[in-house]
Amino acid sequence: MTTAAKRPRRSQADRSAATRAKVLAAARDILCAQGYSGATMHAIRDATGMSLGAIQHQFPTKAKIMAAVAAEFSAYRTHVYTDAIRRGTTPRQSMENLIDANFEMVRRPEMAAVLEIHLARRNDPDLDQEVGPSTRRFDRRVRLWGHLILSAAGIDNDRAYQSLQLLNNAVTRGLTVEFIRNPDMALIDRSIAIWKTQMLELVFGR
Numbered sequence: 001m002t003t004a005a006k007r008p009r010r011s012q013a014d015r016s017a018a019t020r021a022k023v024l025a026a027a028r029d030i031l032c033a034q035g036y037s038g039a040t041m042h043a044i045r046d047a048t049g050m051s052l053g054a055i056q057h058q059f060p061t062k063a064k065i066m067a068a069v070a071a072e073f074s075a076y077r078t079h080v081y082t083d084a085i086r087r088g089t090t091p092r093q094s095m096e097n098l099i100d101a102n103f104e105m106v107r108r109p110e111m112a113a114v115l116e117i118h119l120a121r122r123n124d125p126d127l128d129q130e131v132g133p134s135t136r137r138f139d140r141r142v143r144l145w146g147h148l149i150l151s152a153a154g155i156d157n158d159r160a161y162q163s164l165q166l167l168n169n170a171v172t173r174g175l176t177v178e179f180i181r182n183p184d185m186a187l188i189d190r191s192i193a194i195w196k197t198q199m200l201e202l203v204f205g206r
Helices: 012-038 041-048 052-058 062-087 091-107 109-123 125-152 158-181 185-204
Strands: none
Touching: 012 041, 012 052, 012 062, 012 109, 041 052, 041 062, 062 091, 062 109, 062 125, 091 109, 091 125, 091 158, 091 185, 109 125, 109 158, 125 158, 158 185
16 A cells, blocks of 8 residues: 655745745736736735735835836846847847847736836835836946947947937837737837837948
8 A cells, every 4th residue: 555755845935935926926917907006915915815914024015026026027138138149149140139139028018017117116215216226237237238249349339329228218118008008019020120220220330
Protein backbone atom coordinates (compact mmCIF):
# COMPACT_ATOMS: atom_id res chain seq x y z
CA MET A 1 0.00 0.00 0.00
CA THR A 2 1.47 3.30 -1.04
CA THR A 3 0.68 6.79 0.12
CA ALA A 4 0.94 9.92 -1.96
CA ALA A 5 3.94 12.02 -1.14
CA LYS A 6 3.10 15.15 0.70
CA ARG A 7 3.59 18.34 -1.24
CA PRO A 8 6.33 20.41 0.34
CA ARG A 9 5.09 23.51 2.09
CA ARG A 10 5.97 26.76 0.37
CA SER A 11 8.40 28.99 2.16
CA GLN A 12 7.33 32.35 3.54
CA ALA A 13 9.31 34.02 0.77
CA ASP A 14 7.43 32.02 -1.88
CA ARG A 15 4.06 32.88 -0.33
CA SER A 16 4.98 36.55 -0.16
CA ALA A 17 6.11 36.54 -3.80
CA ALA A 18 2.86 34.86 -4.88
CA THR A 19 0.82 37.42 -2.95
CA ARG A 20 2.74 40.32 -4.49
CA ALA A 21 2.34 38.91 -8.00
CA LYS A 22 -1.41 38.42 -7.53
CA VAL A 23 -1.90 41.94 -6.15
CA LEU A 24 0.15 43.55 -8.93
CA ALA A 25 -1.68 41.61 -11.64
CA ALA A 26 -5.04 42.66 -10.20
CA ALA A 27 -3.96 46.30 -9.89
CA ARG A 28 -2.74 46.33 -13.49
CA ASP A 29 -5.98 44.85 -14.81
CA ILE A 30 -8.13 47.30 -12.85
CA LEU A 31 -6.01 50.25 -13.98
CA CYS A 32 -6.54 49.20 -17.60
CA ALA A 33 -10.27 48.65 -17.21
CA GLN A 34 -11.29 51.38 -14.76
CA GLY A 35 -8.43 53.87 -14.60
CA TYR A 36 -6.55 55.10 -11.57
CA SER A 37 -9.61 56.22 -9.63
CA GLY A 38 -11.12 52.76 -9.98
CA ALA A 39 -8.03 50.97 -8.71
CA THR A 40 -8.88 51.32 -5.03
CA MET A 41 -7.58 49.06 -2.30
CA HIS A 42 -11.07 47.58 -1.96
CA ALA A 43 -11.31 46.90 -5.71
CA ILE A 44 -7.94 45.17 -5.61
CA ARG A 45 -9.05 43.20 -2.56
CA ASP A 46 -12.18 42.02 -4.35
CA ALA A 47 -10.24 41.10 -7.50
CA THR A 48 -7.66 39.04 -5.61
CA GLY A 49 -10.03 37.44 -3.13
CA MET A 50 -7.58 38.31 -0.37
CA SER A 51 -8.21 40.16 2.84
CA LEU A 52 -7.29 43.82 3.00
CA GLY A 53 -4.89 42.98 5.82
CA ALA A 54 -3.01 40.44 3.69
CA ILE A 55 -2.63 43.00 0.91
CA GLN A 56 -1.52 45.76 3.26
CA HIS A 57 1.05 43.47 4.83
CA GLN A 58 2.83 43.57 1.45
CA PHE A 59 1.72 47.04 0.33
CA PRO A 60 0.67 49.37 3.17
CA THR A 61 -0.74 51.97 0.76
CA LYS A 62 -2.24 52.21 -2.71
CA ALA A 63 0.72 54.39 -3.75
CA LYS A 64 3.13 51.56 -2.94
CA ILE A 65 1.12 49.13 -5.07
CA MET A 66 1.15 51.57 -7.96
CA ALA A 67 4.89 52.16 -7.56
CA ALA A 68 5.49 48.41 -7.65
CA VAL A 69 3.38 48.07 -10.83
CA ALA A 70 5.44 50.83 -12.48
CA ALA A 71 8.78 49.45 -11.25
CA GLU A 72 7.98 45.93 -12.45
CA PHE A 73 7.17 47.21 -15.94
CA SER A 74 10.31 49.37 -15.99
CA ALA A 75 12.38 46.27 -15.16
CA TYR A 76 10.68 44.35 -17.97
CA ARG A 77 11.26 47.18 -20.46
CA THR A 78 14.90 47.45 -19.40
CA HIS A 79 15.43 43.76 -20.17
CA VAL A 80 13.63 43.95 -23.53
CA TYR A 81 15.37 47.14 -24.65
CA THR A 82 18.82 45.95 -23.61
CA ASP A 83 18.35 42.76 -25.61
CA ALA A 84 17.07 44.73 -28.63
CA ILE A 85 20.10 47.03 -28.60
CA ARG A 86 22.56 44.14 -28.29
CA ARG A 87 21.04 42.40 -31.32
CA GLY A 88 21.94 45.34 -33.53
CA THR A 89 25.10 44.90 -35.57
CA THR A 90 25.37 48.64 -36.37
CA PRO A 91 24.39 51.74 -34.37
CA ARG A 92 21.52 52.42 -36.77
CA GLN A 93 20.23 48.86 -36.41
CA SER A 94 20.50 49.08 -32.62
CA MET A 95 18.46 52.27 -32.66
CA GLU A 96 15.93 50.71 -35.03
CA ASN A 97 15.61 47.68 -32.74
CA LEU A 98 15.16 49.97 -29.74
CA ILE A 99 12.39 51.90 -31.50
CA ASP A 100 10.67 48.65 -32.50
CA ALA A 101 10.90 47.28 -28.95
CA ASN A 102 9.50 50.51 -27.55
CA PHE A 103 6.45 50.53 -29.79
CA GLU A 104 5.74 46.86 -29.07
CA MET A 105 4.87 48.11 -25.59
CA VAL A 106 1.89 50.11 -26.90
CA ARG A 107 -0.31 47.02 -27.04
CA ARG A 108 0.68 45.69 -23.60
CA PRO A 109 -1.80 46.24 -20.73
CA GLU A 110 1.08 47.30 -18.47
CA MET A 111 1.69 50.34 -20.71
CA ALA A 112 -1.86 51.58 -20.26
CA ALA A 113 -1.69 50.86 -16.53
CA VAL A 114 1.54 52.79 -16.06
CA LEU A 115 0.22 55.68 -18.14
CA GLU A 116 -2.73 55.93 -15.73
CA ILE A 117 -0.29 55.97 -12.81
CA HIS A 118 1.84 58.74 -14.29
CA LEU A 119 -1.19 60.90 -15.06
CA ALA A 120 -2.37 60.52 -11.46
CA ARG A 121 0.99 61.69 -10.08
CA ARG A 122 0.04 65.32 -10.79
CA ASN A 123 -2.58 65.37 -8.03
CA ASP A 124 -1.19 62.78 -5.63
CA PRO A 125 2.03 63.81 -3.84
CA ASP A 126 2.36 60.42 -2.12
CA LEU A 127 2.12 58.63 -5.44
CA ASP A 128 4.60 61.01 -7.04
CA GLN A 129 7.07 60.42 -4.22
CA GLU A 130 6.77 56.64 -4.54
CA VAL A 131 6.88 56.42 -8.35
CA GLY A 132 9.34 59.23 -9.10
CA PRO A 133 12.68 57.58 -8.20
CA SER A 134 12.26 54.45 -10.35
CA THR A 135 10.87 56.54 -13.22
CA ARG A 136 13.88 58.83 -13.17
CA ARG A 137 16.26 55.86 -13.09
CA PHE A 138 14.56 54.34 -16.12
CA ASP A 139 14.62 57.64 -18.01
CA ARG A 140 18.35 58.00 -17.30
CA ARG A 141 18.95 54.50 -18.69
CA VAL A 142 17.11 55.36 -21.90
CA ARG A 143 19.13 58.57 -22.31
CA LEU A 144 22.34 56.64 -21.72
CA TRP A 145 21.42 54.02 -24.32
CA GLY A 146 20.74 56.73 -26.86
CA HIS A 147 23.99 58.50 -26.03
CA LEU A 148 26.00 55.29 -26.41
CA ILE A 149 24.36 54.45 -29.75
CA LEU A 150 25.04 57.93 -31.09
CA SER A 151 28.63 57.85 -29.84
CA ALA A 152 29.17 54.52 -31.60
CA ALA A 153 27.88 56.16 -34.80
CA GLY A 154 30.22 59.13 -34.35
CA ILE A 155 27.31 61.51 -33.74
CA ASP A 156 27.87 64.18 -31.12
CA ASN A 157 24.49 65.84 -30.72
CA ASP A 158 23.08 64.70 -27.42
CA ARG A 159 20.73 67.69 -27.05
CA ALA A 160 19.08 66.89 -30.36
CA TYR A 161 18.64 63.27 -29.30
CA GLN A 162 17.05 64.35 -26.00
CA SER A 163 14.52 66.38 -27.99
CA LEU A 164 13.78 63.38 -30.19
CA GLN A 165 13.45 61.19 -27.12
CA LEU A 166 10.88 63.59 -25.70
CA LEU A 167 8.95 63.50 -28.97
CA ASN A 168 9.22 59.71 -29.06
CA ASN A 169 7.79 59.49 -25.52
CA ALA A 170 4.90 61.72 -26.57
CA VAL A 171 4.17 59.57 -29.64
CA THR A 172 4.36 56.37 -27.58
CA ARG A 173 1.94 57.67 -24.96
CA GLY A 174 -0.39 59.08 -27.58
CA LEU A 175 -0.55 55.78 -29.44
CA THR A 176 -1.15 53.97 -26.15
CA VAL A 177 -4.21 56.16 -25.61
CA GLU A 178 -5.35 55.53 -29.20
CA PHE A 179 -4.94 51.78 -28.68
CA ILE A 180 -7.11 51.97 -25.56
CA ARG A 181 -9.77 53.96 -27.45
CA ASN A 182 -9.63 52.02 -30.70
CA PRO A 183 -7.32 48.98 -30.81
CA ASP A 184 -6.82 49.06 -34.57
CA MET A 185 -3.26 47.73 -34.70
CA ALA A 186 -3.06 47.96 -38.50
CA LEU A 187 -3.58 51.71 -38.30
CA ILE A 188 -1.27 52.07 -35.32
CA ASP A 189 1.45 50.02 -37.04
CA ARG A 190 1.27 52.28 -40.11
CA SER A 191 1.61 55.33 -37.88
CA ILE A 192 4.58 53.78 -36.08
CA ALA A 193 6.28 53.02 -39.41
CA ILE A 194 5.97 56.68 -40.48
CA TRP A 195 7.37 57.97 -37.19
CA LYS A 196 10.16 55.38 -37.14
CA THR A 197 11.32 56.42 -40.63
CA GLN A 198 11.28 60.08 -39.65
CA MET A 199 13.18 59.50 -36.42
CA LEU A 200 15.91 57.37 -38.02
CA GLU A 201 16.39 59.95 -40.77
CA LEU A 202 16.59 62.78 -38.26
CA VAL A 203 19.25 60.92 -36.25
CA PHE A 204 21.28 59.21 -38.98
CA GLY A 205 20.25 60.91 -42.22
CA ARG A 206 18.87 59.15 -45.26
